Amino acid sequence: MRKKTPQRLLLGHGSGGRLTHELVEGTFLPALNNPILASLTDAAVLPELPPGRPALTTDGFVVDPPVFPGGNLGELSVCGTVNDLAVAGARPLWLTWGLILEEGADGELIAACADGTASAAAEAGVQIVAGDTKVVPRGKGDRIYAVTAGLGVVPPGREISDARIEAGDVVIASGPLGDHGATIMAARHRLDAGALQSDCAPLNGLIESVFAAGIDIHSMHDPTRGGVLTVCNEVAERSGKRLILSETEIPVRPQVRAVCEVLGLEVLGLACEGRVLAWVPGEQAEAALEAFRNHPQGAEAAIFARVEDTAEGAVPVVMETEVGSTRPLDMLSGTDLPRIC
Amino acid sequence: MSEAPELRDPKVVAALVGEIAATAAPMDRQVVLMEVCGTHTHAVAGAGLRAMLPEGVRLISGPGCPVCVTPVDYLDRALALADLPDTTVCTFGDLMRVPSSLSSLERAHAEGSPIEIVYSPRDALDLARANPARRVIFLGVGFETTAPTIAAAIAEAEAAGVDNFLILPGNKVMPPPMRSLVEDQELKVDGFLLPGHVSVLTGWECFRFLAEDYRVPGAVVGFSPADIMRGVADLLHQVADGRAEISNLYSRVVSSEGNPVAADLVARFFEPVATVWRGFGEIPGSGLGLRPDFAHRDAGLIDVELPPPHEPTGCACGDVLRGVIDPPECPLFAVACRPDSPVGACMVSSEGTCAAWYRHERLTGTGR
Numbered sequence: 001m002r003k004k005t006p007q008r009l010l011l012g013h014g015s016g017g018r019l020t021h022e023l024v025e026g027t028f029l030p031a032l033n034n035p036i037l038a039s040l041t042d043a044a045v046l047p048e049l050p051p052g053r054p055a056l057t058t059d060g061f062v063v064d065p066p067v068f069p070g071g072n073l074g075e076l077s078v079c080g081t082v083n084d085l086a087v088a089g090a091r092p093l094w095l096t097w098g099l100i101l102e103e104g105a106d107g108e109l110i111a112a113c114a115d116g117t118a119s120a121a122a123e124a125g126v127q128i129v130a131g132d133t134k135v136v137p138r139g140k141g142d143r144i145y146a147v148t149a150g151l152g153v154v155p156p157g158r159e160i161s162d163a164r165i166e167a168g169d170v171v172i173a174s175g176p177l178g179d180h181g182a183t184i185m186a187a188r189h190r191l192d193a194g195a196l197q198s199d200c201a202p203l204n205g206l207i208e209s210v211f212a213a214g215i216d217i218h219s220m221h222d223p224t225r226g227g228v229l230t231v232c233n234e235v236a237e238r239s240g241k242r243l244i245l246s247e248t249e250i251p252v253r254p255q256v257r258a259v260c261e262v263l264g265l266e267v268l269g270l271a272c273e274g275r276v277l278a279w280v281p282g283e284q285a286e287a288a289l290e291a292f293r294n295h296p297q298g299a300e301a302a303i304f305a306r307v308e309d310t311a312e313g314a315v316p317v318v319m320e321t322e323v324g325s326t327r328p329l330d331m332l333s334g335t336d337l338p339r340i341c
Numbered sequence: 342m343s344e345a346p347e348l349r350d351p352k353v354v355a356a357l358v359g360e361i362a363a364t365a366a367p368m369d370r371q372v373v374l375m376e377v378c379g380t381h382t383h384a385v386a387g388a389g390l391r392a393m394l395p396e397g398v399r400l401i402s403g404p405g406c407p408v409c410v411t412p413v414d415y416l417d418r419a420l421a422l423a424d425l426p427d428t429t430v431c432t433f434g435d436l437m438r439v440p441s442s443l444s445s446l447e448r449a450h451a452e453g454s455p456i457e458i459v460y461s462p463r464d465a466l467d468l469a470r471a472n473p474a475r476r477v478i479f480l481g482v483g484f485e486t487t488a489p490t491i492a493a494a495i496a497e498a499e500a501a502g503v504d505n506f507l508i509l510p511g512n513k514v515m516p517p518p519m520r521s522l523v524e525d526q527e528l529k530v531d532g533f534l535l536p537g538h539v540s541v542l543t544g545w546e547c548f549r550f551l552a553e554d555y556r557v558p559g560a561v562v563g564f565s566p567a568d569i570m571r572g573v574a575d576l577l578h579q580v581a582d583g584r585a586e587i588s589n590l591y592s593r594v595v596s597s598e599g600n601p602v603a604a605d606l607v608a609r610f611f612e613p614v615a616t617v618w619r620g621f622g623e624i625p626g627s628g629l630g631l632r633p634d635f636a637h638r639d640a641g642l643i644d645v646e647l648p649p650p651h652e653p654t655g656c657a658c659g660d661v662l663r664g665v666i667d668p669p670e671c672p673l674f675a676v677a678c679r680p681d682s683p684v685g686a687c688m689v690s691s692e693g694t695c696a697a698w699y700r701h702e703r704l705t706g707t708g709r
Binding site for chain 2: 263327
């Protein structure tokens with residue numbers, strides 16, 4: 001039970017004194033409680049790691065607005081961190097959660113984000129084992145920012161790498177693309193996007209279920225900032241292989257297309273926060289698709305691209321358009337999507 | 342989208358490509374068609390339509406991107422206004438990265454100038470209301486399509502007495518530069534794909550002069566792949582038959598006279614003025630200036646010091662905008678001038694010819 005949440009954040013809530021103590025005891029511990037965090041020591045001392053190679057990641061979260069249809073900054077901070085570990089093939093275990101709050105921020109917002117963090121952590125099966133709170137003067141920040149670190153373990157024998165991508169591989173999207181980015185942009189511009197909501201969700205359960213089905217996933221990425229465009233171009237560059245996307249197979253909701261149309265955004269440049277792109281061997285294409293679809297989070301999975309050997313001077317990422325032509329796909333330039341995650 | 346699915350049906354498009362090829366085959370010369378709307382440029386590139394056209398048909402892009410045709414001194418003025426005390430400049434995002442003589446709105450913003458990206462003039466008006474002690478200046482660029490929303494914001498400001506909301510007029514209208522294009526000796530355009538969105542506002546009658554005065558056919562088309570290919574086929578038939586008419590192939594939304602309510606609203610606040618187009622120079626009657634009655638909202642009348650206008654050396658945006666060259670013929674294209682470091686305006690907006698080529702047609706060797 002939450003004992004006490006301040007109405008407005010004061011500079012004193014970040015001073016390390018009594019107000020900080022009250023904020024931690026009254027708002028964060030009740031939400032995130034676990035024995036390691038509750039010890040409130042200077043560093044979380046963790047149990048021994050399970051066998052395998054440790055994986056460590058860090059991320060910052062500055063999304064505007066901090067509460068959006070389908071989630072909030074707290075949930076996002078856990079999902080983003082867990083997903084970065086999961087797409088590396090790791091099983092996420094522990095997270096840290098550092099907050100930079102703005103003087104005057106609404107206490108209920110902070111509490112809602114703490115609750116979001118707790119529920120996403122519970123869903124992902126991870127613990128928040130260390131935290132920090134700072135408060136910056138009004139105008140020096142925007143309500144709430146979070147910074148995380150995440151520790152997980154890649155089980156023995158598992159190898160996820162772009163170097164394993166081969167000609168003949170197919171690429172699966174675990175669900176419709178761009179829901180998160182379109183939701184944020186629609187919220188920011190007060191557009192009515194109907195029932196559209198962020199795809200923000202931890203992916204480790206889905207990914208483990210696909211491994212458990214015996215799928216030899218070669219590589220995985222979560223298309224966050226820069227979206228599918230950036231992931232595909234980076235993978236093509238790192239793997240030295242060519243990617244052919246099929247426009248008609250790319251799963252995108254009509255509302256997402258509509259938001260992009262209104263705001264002049266590139267659909268494939270939108271961020272997802274609960275989708276994975278997986279490169280799997282062509283001979284396992286159908287089995288892999290079925291494995292994804294057998295998990296509730298992968299029910300709308302689709303194969304949307306294939307890998308070919310590249311040739312001298314060939315465009316690395318190509319889209320077969322819906323009318324039967326082709327065009328190259330490049331990364332986004334500059335930014336028309338500030339602060340989407 | 343509520344668009345009919347057959348407009349994106351590969352079979353429909355393939356049939357039109359066949360019709361285009363069959364019409365072009367007996368012709369003994371290359372036919373040059375021009376689209377003059379940035380959304381068409383974007384749609385053609387996005388669907389890869391240029392690569393589907395036969396050798397004998399060349400589709401080039403005209404001055405249809407509002408950001409691209411905005412002259413450098415407009416940006417210089419916008420930046421100078423942003424330096425004035427208690428002043429905020431509001432702009433469509435597209436304009437942010439266009440190089441000015443010495444900087445860009447994006448760079449000035451990073452250096453602390455009060456420049457805000459808005460999605461509509463209404464957002465700028467809201468900002469003016471919320472900050473009565475500041476002067477809020479909206480950079481009014483665009484064609485016939487953005488003018489009514491700007492006029493509506495001015496009407497609201499007038500009615501509500503929001504005196505700190507100003508416009509830097511930069512709107513342009515499409516027919517005058519098209520007259521320049523058909524009179525251009527260097528350029529031979531056999532037909533125009535006419536702008537669908539603009540025509541919703543203006544109606545298609547305003548393009549009649551192309552056919553009647555210059556014997557150049559035109560087709561008003563929508564933005565789906567089938568719309569555009571149907572327009573190309575129509576223009577080719579006209580060229581083959583020696584006809585010159587204005588076909589309205591977008592009659593599901595375009596009428597002959599357009600939208601009179603919008604036209605009246607624009608005419609209440611704006612009047613035609615001579616204005617400078619990048620690549621074309623000054624064209625009489627091609628701009629929309631604020632009427633003298635609304636001089637109190639005209640940020641163009643505020644006295645500011647401007648640097649001497651400086652166009653980037655080697656940039657061939659002007660020739661690209663007039664359709665005289667394709668982007669790869671510019672020595673800077675994809676070398677010094679790229680979307681993340683644009684030298685010329687055509688590389689900035691996604692509707693810009695160079696940006697569309699860079700993103701969609703670079704390396705594929707299409708478009709010739």
